[in-house]
Amino acid sequence: MNETPECASVRELIPELAAGVAAGDERARALRHLATCTECHRELDAAAFVVDELLPLVPPVEPPPGFELKVLAALNPPRRRRWPGRLRLAAAFVVAMALGGVGMWQLTADDRRVADSYRRTLAAANGRYMTAKTFAAPDGSTAGRIFAYQGKPSWIFITVQYGTTAGPYTVRLSTRDGRNETLGTITVQSGSGAWGRMIDVPVSGIAQVSLTGADDLPCLVAGFNPTTTH
Amino acid sequence: MSDESLVAGMASGDAEAAAAFVRRFQARVFGLALSVVGDIGVAEEVAQEAFVRVWRHAATYDPRRGRVATWLLTITRNLAVDAIRLRHKHRADPEPLLRALHPAPAEDPFDAGPYGSDQLRAGLMALPVEQSRPIVMSVFYGLTAKEIADREGIPLGTVKTRIRRGLARLRHELGVTDE
Numbered sequence: 554m555n556e557t558p559e560c561a562s563v564r565e566l567i568p569e570l571a572a573g574v575a576a577g578d579e580r581a582r583a584l585r586h587l588a589t590c591t592e593c594h595r596e597l598d599a600a601a602f603v604v605d606e607l608l609p610l611v612p613p614v615e616p617p618p619g620f621e622l623k624v625l626a627a628l629n630p631p632r633r634r635r636w637p638g639r640l641r642l643a644a645a646f647v648v649a650m651a652l653g654g655v656g657m658w659q660l661t662a663d664d665r666r667v668a669d670s671y672r673r674t675l676a677a678a679n680g681r682y683m684t685a686k687t688f689a690a691p692d693g694s695t696a697g698r699i700f701a702y703q704g705k706p707s708w709i710f711i712t713v714q715y716g717t718t719a720g721p722y723t724v725r726l727s728t729r730d731g732r733n734e735t736l737g738t739i740t741v742q743s744g745s746g747a748w749g750r751m752i753d754v755p756v757s758g759i760a761q762v763s764l765t766g767a768d769d770l771p772c773l774v775a776g777f778n779p780t781t782t783h
Numbered sequence: 784m785s786d787e788s789l790v791a792g793m794a795s796g797d798a799e800a801a802a803a804f805v806r807r808f809q810a811r812v813f814g815l816a817l818s819v820v821g822d823i824g825v826a827e828e829v830a831q832e833a834f835v836r837v838w839r840h841a842a843t844y845d846p847r848r849g850r851v852a853t854w855l856l857t858i859t860r861n862l863a864v865d866a867i868r869l870r871h872k873h874r875a876d877p878e879p880l881l882r883a884l885h886p887a888p889a890e891d892p893f894d895a896g897p898y899g900s901d902q903l904r905a906g907l908m909a910l911p912v913e914q915s916r917p918i919v920m921s922v923f924y925g926l927t928a929k930e931i932a933d934r935e936g937i938p939l940g941t942v943k944t945r946i947r948r949g950l951a952r953l954r955h956e957l958g959v960t961d962e
Contacts, residue, residue: 567947569928572945573921603957606954607907608860609811609853610904612814614817615831620813621802624835625798632840
């Protein structure tokens with residue numbers, strides 16, 4: 554290809570174009586020509602290659618202490634799923650250390666598995682918490698249990714293991730603000746029975762649940778006082 | 784892990800890839816920034832900004848257009864030149880940098896040695912100083928031919944000719960031909 558006067562003019566500028574120091578107007582003129590002239594474009598590519606290869610010749614110098622940390626802080630990379638998990642692990646580790654060290658952390662592995670299972674159970678129905686109380690018989694023995702789940706929906710489930718009697722028990726619920734509600738009837742046969750239903754009151758609002766037997770059957774009461782566990 | 788893999792990791796927001804990338808290149812980036820600006824504090828700012836730019840634009844890196852090191856060092860050099868232009872503190876004397884480009888004998892037997900092309904380094908050292916000086920002033924200090932002519936007290940046309948001839952010889956050292 555013949556070299557035009559424009560080629561000669563642009564080639565004089567190529568070293569500065571390659572080094573990225575050409576002035577704006579000259580650069581614009583040269584780029585217009587380069588867009589149509591493959592020979593000059595090739596010249597520019599070759600010169601730019603030399604410039605690129607010159608930069609790595611500078612000897613490396615270790616930056617001041619703390620440089621890496623400053624850079625990483627400036628990057629402020631989004632943690633994207635990695636860090637939250639690590640932070641949770643770190644927090645759990647700190648708790649474990651507070652409880653008595655790594656040994657305790659290892660010993661409580663079962664507890665953590667249970668806790669994880671509990672969280673998943675709650676999550677199944679938007680649950681916030683779940684509790685269990687005992688029904689006390691008149692003689693003080695445990696006659697049954699009630700499990701209460703605070704979620705959407707909230708519900709209770711009652712099991713009775715008491716004596717050898719049979720018959721219906723009326724399930725009554727008393728709230729902390731003084732309301733009483735009859736929820737239904739649980740049938741016990743040979744001292745054993747189970748029953749459950751959804752409830753409209755929050756579990757935290759329950760004062761007690763009683764099972765009132767007909768005739769000569771005893772009254773079994775499960776208190777929901779926060780200080781009475783089980 | 785390759786340089787390209789680290790950049791790909793940074794493009795996806797991987798903080799560990801970013802940390803590895805900084806560790807791998809920080810001495811080269813800081814060394815280049817320092818050689819251009821001549822001030823540790825400014826060089827540190829420039830080097831930091833270079834890594835920030837790479838982090839932000841990692842997704843646009845195209846390996847077909849050049850090596851990662853070349854991309855990173857070009858960003859560093861441009862930022863360093865901007866920094867000295869902003870501060871009106873162009874370095875006047877290219878001799879210290881020219882001397883630094885001489886490979887020092889490795890004292891550490893496990894030292895990998897200097898980076899870059901040995902042929903190019905030798906070629907640069909073999910150039911007449913009237914050619915290597917304006918090349919260094921242009922490539923590393925970001926000075927235009929006119930600025931070099933003013934500083935060196937020589938005609939503009941002479942500066943352009945010297946740079947062009949010097950680069951042509953270096954092209955030859957690198958084996959870059961017209962064909």
